[in-house]
Amino acid sequence: MKVSGHAAAPSGAWDAVRAAVQREDAAATAAVVARLTDEERREVARELPGLLATLRSFGHGRAGARSIWSADENLGWSEAMRVAGAGTIAGAAAVVTWLNGRDFRRFWNDPDDVPHILQVVAARPPEWQADLAVRLALRLRGTEPGRSRAVRLVLELLRRTGAEPPEHDPLTLAWIDAWPADPGDAPLLDAMLPRVFASEGVGRLLRGDEERPARLAALAASGRVSRALLLDGCLSRFLRGGTAADLRFFVRLHEALAPSAAEVAERRRDYAALLPAAPANVADLALRRLRAVGGLEPEEAREAVEGLLFRAEGKLVRAGLIWLDRLLRDHPGDLDGYAPALATALMCEAGEARERAARLVLGYAARFTPDGAAAIRDAVALMPPGEGVALAEAFGGDAVPAAPESRFASPPLPPAPEPTPMPVPVATPAELLRLWPFRGDWLPAERWLDGFVRLAAGDRPALTGALATTAGRFRTRDYWRRPWWDTEPWIMAMAKELSDPGVERRTANAVLAGDRPAAVEERIPEAGHAKPSLRMPLRRYAEVYQALTDGALPPYLLATPTHVSGRLDAAVLVERLEGYERDGMEPLPVDLEQALLRLSRTAPGEVAERAARLTGAAGRAVARLLSGERVEPRVELRWKEGSHGPRITPVLSWDSPGITVLDGQMTSAGSEEMLDQLLPVLPAHREVAAAFAVHAMQSYGPYSKLESDALTALATAEGPAGPSVGCLAAHHLCRHPEEAVPLLLDLAASGGLGEETGRQLAALLRDDATRWEYRCYSPVEVLRALEELARSGAHREVWGVMTGLLAAYLPGPGERATSTHTRMMTLAADVAGWAGARGALEPVAELAGRSRVTGLVREARRLHATLTA
Missing domain, CATH: 1.25.40 (Serine Threonine Protein Phosphatase 5, Tetratricopeptide repeat)
Known part of the structure; x- marks a missing residue:
């Protein structure tokens, strides 16, 4: 936004600078400033604070932005002001303060004003420029991105002036981040390279760099940099200590240098000093070099x-x-x-x-x-x-005798948790008025719709009077609006129809054919644009509204759940259908679909017999489900590498007639669903709901938080548990092993824990093994939680987890065994004995048959002996 209105300046020089700034033209500002005399520079420098205050007072800064997304819209003048200050303010320290002023900071992309700043400071004395370069370098903070304009300005000023770069860790990190593909092309290489080995944070920044070690070694071979500098730098870094991960780059560089026997012998005391306490990757390196050189005293x-x-x-x-x-x-x-x-x-x-x-x-x-x-x-x-x-x-002495084999006393597996029953139905219009549902709050929406239908059948005049104010809020133009994204417009439309029956039909007939209102089904968000947990309730509200306008409203709904989890007891649904058949009522199609999706998978035999005696299509559908004739959905989790780690895409297939809840989303669970919102729609199909939750969990970062309530909800839901339930259980076990046991115990009691959990746990452990910087747990903690879970009564379920885990996680050909594998095999051998497991496992049998005895092989033999006893 161009600005104007500043008071007249005392000279033509200031007029020219001010005009360029007001045009938001940094290049023009630089051209004007570069031609100024010393006196004119001082004059402009005096006026700049006033212009800055004016710009702020006109609301052209960040405070005038409507939101963070538009915060940069009114800062077009900031680069021109930075250039003007850099070229006219007298002291280098004052210029540094000016360039780093908060009024010039952008939230998003910083336009490149570095060439213009370099142009205007070029006229200053060399000593002044060098002082500016050093002061700007010392103002760098944290790990400033190497591509930022602050870093580019500092590096170019240091290069041009030849000033000695200050010893400042953020400068070193910024210089490294700005490295070109070939480090030999990096500016300031001779001055900055030694600091790579001394600055804090370098190892973390370079831990994933696999290319530059070889290129630095090539520079040493060509004589461009000192080989001794690199080799001694690596050793000094090793001796300073650090984690294996933070030293990984320096290990790669050391190996790329491939020190000769003479070089190792010259530094043998340093290598020997690494053996007692250095991280394993460094100690292994030192050991190999010392053993190869020999000749130690x-x-x-x-x-x-x-x-x-x-x-x-x-x-x-x-x-x-x-x-x-x-x-x-x-x-x-x-x-x-x-x-x-x-x-x-x-x-x-x-x-x-x-x-x-x-x-x-x-x-x-x-x-x-x-x-x-x-x-x-x-x-x-x-x-x-x-x-x-x-x-x-x-x-001599007393050895600890071998402990007698103790038999595991198995506690019983606790019963699966039961969901809380639904509150009593709405009984009066006044109660219905107090129950106003909001988007995403499914329980009030469910109770409101059930109460409306019952009251409309039982006391319509009282309901109409209670909703009169709500009816008055409905605007006729809303008939043309599409879609209706929440329940509120449907509620107001129902109230309007009660107070003025046939109002929408009369409105539609009163307008030209080309300008007719949207049909009821057109007001429902399309499947590809709305989550199933949002769309299903809106479809039911639309269906009830359509039945109201058609005079076909039933006396009660079929799908109203009996529990707050969304579960619908079979006995209650059968009783409702018996009433429908007695009264000659036909179910509303979407209401019936939701009822079938909520129908509990457990029912007493007499309830199934009553269902079999129903004669309508709806009754026959319920009878088939209660007899076990279900088409179960199929879910596959596909792992795909992304720019920020792996992405998990659930792929769904469900060939069940009459199931439309996932129309438009059958091939991929791609919407951002939360488990607590989708499970009430699919309480008997927890694997499908979990598939959407896996996608949502991954959408907010590869290792985002899974609330403990999610596992509780899965435990109270019904249906087979496949890879999606297994993935959520494994995710929680990895992220919160200290609190996972009681939650997983409930899931185990409901049949939701088993071999698939182990396979998904293996996938997470393998992925985290290569992305350790995100790990917030240790595999030992995970195994400890599994052992506690087994000792709490879920030993058979944990054995199922271990079979999937061993098959997918044990080291394959060419892979190194670790202590984690040994601990895992030890736990599996213990749990197999507790569970009375039988039947050989191929990967365990292969390990047990190896000739070289290691801890892993020993435990594999113990497990194999148990399984084949």
Whole structure:
């Protein structure tokens, strides 16, 4: 928006600058400012604050925006003002304050004014420009995107002036983020590259970068950058510590450099210092380099091995033991100096490492003096039950005996939770007036429609009088409006029809044919534009309104649920249909469809017999459902990689005659449905409702929050549980393992937990293994929750989960086994015994048959023995 109205300026220079700013023309402003004399610059600088105040007072800033979406509409002058200030304000510090002023900040895209600012500051003295560059660099905050104009201005000023970049972590991060594809083309490379290894946050920023390590190594090979700088930088970064993820880039760079034996030997103390406490990926790197170079002094080798034996990772402890075996063979005299490290290895968390350590200690038992043997003896007492018996015989002491096998006493699985009954029906017009439904609040809408139909049949004059004010609010032009997005216009139209029967028909007949009102069905939102949970109630309201205008309103509705979950007891529906047949009433089609979708899957035998005696089409449909003749929907979850992680698209297929609730959405559950809104429409088909919930959950971020109420709702709903219910259960288990057990226990009691849950859990665990930065739980917590769930009475259901989990998560050919796999197999072996499971599982049998004994293989053999007993 162009502005005008500022008071006359004291000179032509100011007039020219002001005119360019008012035209919102940054380029013209730069051209004018670049030609100013020193005196004219000072004059313009004095006037700028006044113009800024004027712009604000005219409401052309952010405060004048109608919303955040239009917040930038009135800031077209901001770039011109930034340019004017940069070229005229005297002090570099004041220019920095001006450029970072909040009045110039945009919510959305920042127009590129960097070339114009560079043009106007080019006339300043070199020392002034260098001072400005440094001060602007120090004003960077956080991880400023490398493409932002603030960063581009800083980097270009530093490059042009040759000023020494300040040691400021946000500057380093911004410089890295602005890296070109080839780091050799990056400005300020020589000055900034060393800071990559010293600044906080670099590892997190570069953790996913797999290309630049090789390119930096190529620059070192060409002599463009110092190879020693890169190698020493990696080692210094490793020695400073950090998580495995944050050091991943530097590990890749180190491996791309492929240090020679001479380079490793020169730095062998640094490599050895990494063995005791560095993250596993760094310690593994250091171990490989040290073992390849050889030639360590005996004391250096001993320190390196001891550093490995004190670690928690079984793989590194085993590597240390193999190395130690060679050292012990070559070591003269007693081995007491190695006893503390060996004692630690005997208590390692990894069972295979403990076994190897025990064999090693027994093999060299004769070379320990009483002092060394005492350290071993102390460790034996702390070893797991049954593992230290042979060592106790050799060294003395008391080993913990193997624990007797305890039988699991299974508590009963609690009964499935029952939904709360519906409130009593609306009995009076006054009560109906107090029950005004709002969009998305299905229960009041359901009760209002039921109350309206009953009162219209039982006391229409009283209902008409009570709704007179509501009828007066209806506008005749609303007959032409389409669609009606909530229940309010339908309620007002019903009230209008009660107070003035036939009013819509007379209105339609009074206008020209080409300008007739929308038909009732045209006022219902189209299937592709409205969620099923919104559209189904509106279809029912429209149907009741049409029946009212046609004089065919039934005395009561069929689909009104008996429970707040949406469930409709079979006995109640059969009784309603019996009344319809006695009175010769035909069901309203949509009302009947909703009743069938809500019909409970459990019914006493006598209710099914009564249903079989019904003679109408509706009665026969109910009888078929109660006899088990159902066409179940089929749901498939398709995982697809997206820009922000995986996307899960549910694909639905339901070939059931008369089911129209998902018309237009049968191929993909693509609407943003919430489970608590859709389940009342589909309380007997929880898998379909869950499919929409999976899509909605993914739409708000790959790992968005699933409320605990969702699992409670699924537990009180009915119907088979497939991949969608399994996905929601697995999602909750992963995100909230500490609170999942009671909720999953209810779901298990309702038949909603099983093998499909395990398959979906495997998919989430595998995905999170590659996107660990989003993980807010550990797999150990998940397994602990599953164990607690099994011990709470759901051991058979948890065994079903474990069968799906093992089949989909155990390492395949070429994949590395981890401690998570071992823990998972241990839990599966325990739960299989509790559940009395039988029948071999192929992936477990394959692992059990391997010749190399690891903790995973040992537990697989235990599970296989249970399943094949």
